[in-house]
Amino acid sequence: MIRVLLLIGILAAAMWFGPMLVNNAGYIKIIVAGTVFETTLLGLSLLILALIAVTWFIGIVLRKLLRLQHISFNFFRWRRQRKAQQAYELGLQAYAKQQWKLASQHLAKACHDDFMLEEKRLFAAYAAFYAGDINQANSYIAALSAESNSTLFVQADLLLQQDQAAQACVLLRDKVTADTEDKGLGQLYLYALQQAGQWQQLLQVVPLAIKQQWFDKDKWRQQRFDIYPAAISQLSQQQRFDENADYWLNLPAKERKSTAANVGRAWAMAQSGQNEAAEKLLVSQLQLDELPLVLPYLRKIPLGKSVLKLRKQAQHWLRDHASNGYVYALLAYLAEQEGEPQQAEIAWHKARQYEPRLG
Numbered sequence: 001m002i003r004v005l006l007l008i009g010i011l012a013a014a015m016w017f018g019p020m021l022v023n024n025a026g027y028i029k030i031i032v033a034g035t036v037f038e039t040t041l042l043g044l045s046l047l048i049l050a051l052i053a054v055t056w057f058i059g060i061v062l063r064k065l066l067r068l069q070h071i072s073f074n075f076f077r078w079r080r081q082r083k084a085q086q087a088y089e090l091g092l093q094a095y096a097k098q099q100w101k102l103a104s105q106h107l108a109k110a111c112h113d114d115f116m117l118e119e120k121r122l123f124a125a126y127a128a129f130y131a132g133d134i135n136q137a138n139s140y141i142a143a144l145s146a147e148s149n150s151t152l153f154v155q156a157d158l159l160l161q162q163d164q165a166a167q168a169c170v171l172l173r174d175k176v177t178a179d180t181e182d183k184g185l186g187q188l189y190l191y192a193l194q195q196a197g198q199w200q201q202l203l204q205v206v207p208l209a210i211k212q213q214w215f216d217k218d219k220w221r222q223q224r225f226d227i228y229p230a231a232i233s234q235l236s237q238q239q240r241f242d243e244n245a246d247y248w249l250n251l252p253a254k255e256r257k258s259t260a261a262n263v264g265r266a267w268a269m270a271q272s273g274q275n276e277a278a279e280k281l282l283v284s285q286l287q288l289d290e291l292p293l294v295l296p297y298l299r300k301i302p303l304g305k306s307v308l309k310l311r312k313q314a315q316h317w318l319r320d321h322a323s324n325g326y327v328y329a330l331l332a333y334l335a336e337q338e339g340e341p342q343q344a345e346i347a348w349h350k351a352r353q354y355e356p357r358l359g
Contacts, residue, residue: 084113088120095123100131111140122150129158149175149182156188165195178208186214190223199231200240203247210252222293224260229297232264237271259285263294267301275306283309288317291326299333307334325355 029038039047091106107124111117125140137158144151152175159168172189180186186209193202206227209215215223235241242248248256255261262285269278278301286294303310314330321327332347351358 081113081115084110084115087112088116091123091127095127098130100127103127104131104133104136118144118148118150122154125154125158129161134162149185153182153185153188156192160188160192160195165192166198168192169196169198169201176205176208178212180212183212183214186212190214190227194226194230197234199235200247202227203231203251206255207250207252210255224255224258225263225293225297228255228258228260229264229267229300232261233267233271236268241268259287259290259294263297263301267297270301270303275303279303279306279309283313286310286313288321288324288327291324291330295326295329295333298330303337305338307337310334323354325351325353325358328354329358 028040028044029036087106087109091103091110094100094103094106104124104127107120107127110120111124121140121144125137125144128134128140129137141151141155141158144154152171156168156171159165159171169189169192172185172192176186176189190202190205190209193199193205209223210220232241243256262281266278266281266285269275269281282298282301311331311334314327314334317324317327328347328351332344332351335341335344335347348358
């Protein structure tokens, strides 16, 4: 609208002043550092127009040569780009503050300019989703490049956040292969398989995750406990866990013999009523430095009163580590298994005192 009004204004001015300039050429004299420049008003006007045209042409050449596609010498386009850039900055600030509705509004304006458009749409999709506008989020995703890993990631991630893990697995299954270089996509696939309870498929993917190093050493240590205890116990309950199956034998020996895998075996034993065997296996595998990782899964294992050896182990640790909150948390669990709620509460109080994160 502004362009139309400005064009009308220019045409009106040309119709009004044009005949005047032709019939009254005028005279202009400019003296700069002893140099005299003389011309008519019409001539000066034509010279200014010529300079503008040359500047415009040079700008096009520079943009082509230097690939400065996001820089515009057009006033209106520059103004639009500037407003979009400001909206992008405000949108990111609101996004960081988790002000989702405000972030969505600003990022929608930012998408009016095509500079970094894919990135803007990614942020806009998440902002719209968190603001509760799923349809708008899907529209941003639909506008993204279909072959991009980023597009695939946000599609699967939003499905997971809507408790549609099985659909996310279907989306990622054919994309996460031996040639996949996007570690984030691989990590998301593992998480989707966990959420969907597709444990056998998850175990089949583990060698690929190790080979491609989707996780660093410390994070993979945690991942073992996110994978093996639940996978083994769940598959055992379904009578589908087989240590002679390819999905298990294809795992590195280090994985099959890990503490996490043995916690899974103990969990499966306890679920089938083999409490003493489960306790024996746990005592042989538990290490004090791994207790923070083991404890969340250990507390799910129904040992009943078969906890005497574990209690002795915990008391032995306390001799040299009297302020270790995780050992007290272990004692609280053992007291619960033995039906001693008061002792459990005392141990939990000690655990929270020394390790507030146990809350």
